[in-house]
Amino acid sequence: MRSRLSRGVATLLLVVLAFPVLSCQTLADATSENPKAVLGSLGGAALGAGIAALAHGNPAAIVASAVGGALLGGYIGHRLDRKDKELAAQAAARALESNHTGQASTWKNPDSGNSGTVTPTRTYQAASGQYCREYRQDIVIDGEMQEAYGKACRQSDGTWQIQ
Amino acid sequence: MRSITQVCCVALLALVALPASAEEAAKGHDPRAAFAETDKNGDARVDREEFHQRMVEIFFHGDRDKDGYMTTEELAGAVEFPKDFDGADRNADGRISLYEFIQVRFATFDEVDTDHDGLLSVEEVVVAFEVRD
Numbered sequence: 136m137r138s139r140l141s142r143g144v145a146t147l148l149l150v151v152l153a154f155p156v157l158s159c160q161t162l163a164d165a166t167s168e169n170p171k172a173v174l175g176s177l178g179g180a181a182l183g184a185g186i187a188a189l190a191h192g193n194p195a196a197i198v199a200s201a202v203g204g205a206l207l208g209g210y211i212g213h214r215l216d217r218k219d220k221e222l223a224a225q226a227a228a229r230a231l232e233s234n235h236t237g238q239a240s241t242w243k244n245p246d247s248g249n250s251g252t253v254t255p256t257r258t259y260q261a262a263s264g265q266y267c268r269e270y271r272q273d274i275v276i277d278g279e280m281q282e283a284y285g286k287a288c289r290q291s292d293g294t295w296q297i298q
Numbered sequence: 299m300r301s302i303t304q305v306c307c308v309a310l311l312a313l314v315a316l317p318a319s320a321e322e323a324a325k326g327h328d329p330r331a332a333f334a335e336t337d338k339n340g341d342a343r344v345d346r347e348e349f350h351q352r353m354v355e356i357f358f359h360g361d362r363d364k365d366g367y368m369t370t371e372e373l374a375g376a377v378e379f380p381k382d383f384d385g386a387d388r389n390a391d392g393r394i395s396l397y398e399f400i401q402v403r404f405a406t407f408d409e410v411d412t413d414h415d416g417l418l419s420v421e422e423v424v425v426a427f428e429v430r431d
Contacts, residue, residue: 235359260357
């Protein structure tokens with residue numbers, strides 16, 4: 136169980152809510168090409184909201200994370216620090232890979248005081264055979280709760296790709 | 299002809315086969331707990347969509363390597379009575395797809411729905427459980 140979790144965290148993790156700019160492209164691909172450009176795109180996204188985080192091998196290796204959307208915009212993204220994003224990424228990895236629907240994975244950064252949950256809300260199998268999961272994400276920053284919804288599909292390499 | 303016992307068993311186990319949480323696991327195969335877990339909208343009825351969702355959930359977690367199929371070994375870890383799936387592998391590829399899994403489960407939904415309202419009540423599920431048990 137522990138090894139499964141570790142693997143899940145170690146592999147690419149991404150949870151982005153409705154970012155068309157990243158559709159059909161994992162964040163790993165995007166950031167490897169031009170991390171700054173991706174972050175810029177996310178910061179300027181007009182639709183959707185959520186967290187994107189990437190962890191390769193080591194959670195500390197998160198190279199990109201952003202929050203955006205019509206309501207949240209880049210506001211929350213700028214208010215989450217690196218540790219927040221790392222913890223959120225780990226929580227999302229656990230939730231998507233292992234949690235049952237309705238079961239939340241939580242994260243909390245004692246240093247920043249920020250926290251959040253990621254909860255799968257529906258599981259299905261796409262025509263391609265991929266497992267996909269819809270989820271809800273709650274983020275509390277400075278005591279202010281923000282919620283967002285999205286879906287991601289599992290790739291054959293164990294990564295989760297936003298849809 | 300399949301006995302009513304077999305019929306009830308298959309549909310019931312679609313709900314109780316896999317604990318959805320540690321809390322549920324602690325309760326054992328409690329049909330009422332499984333029913334509540336499946337009844338997502340809390341209307342005291344399990345409709346086909348809720349039934350389907352439950353089965354997808356069971357399949358997803360039972361498919362340990364997440365290749366989209368359940369092997370005999372994975373099935374044994376996911377459901378209490380794997381023999382219910384004898385013959386489920388319709389294309390004989392040695393594994394059970396989600397489609398094949400659901401086909402087995404849905405084959406008995408209407409038969410357990412004894413009042414034929416298209417929904418499963420907790421009473422119908424409990425009766426089915428008791429028949430099997």
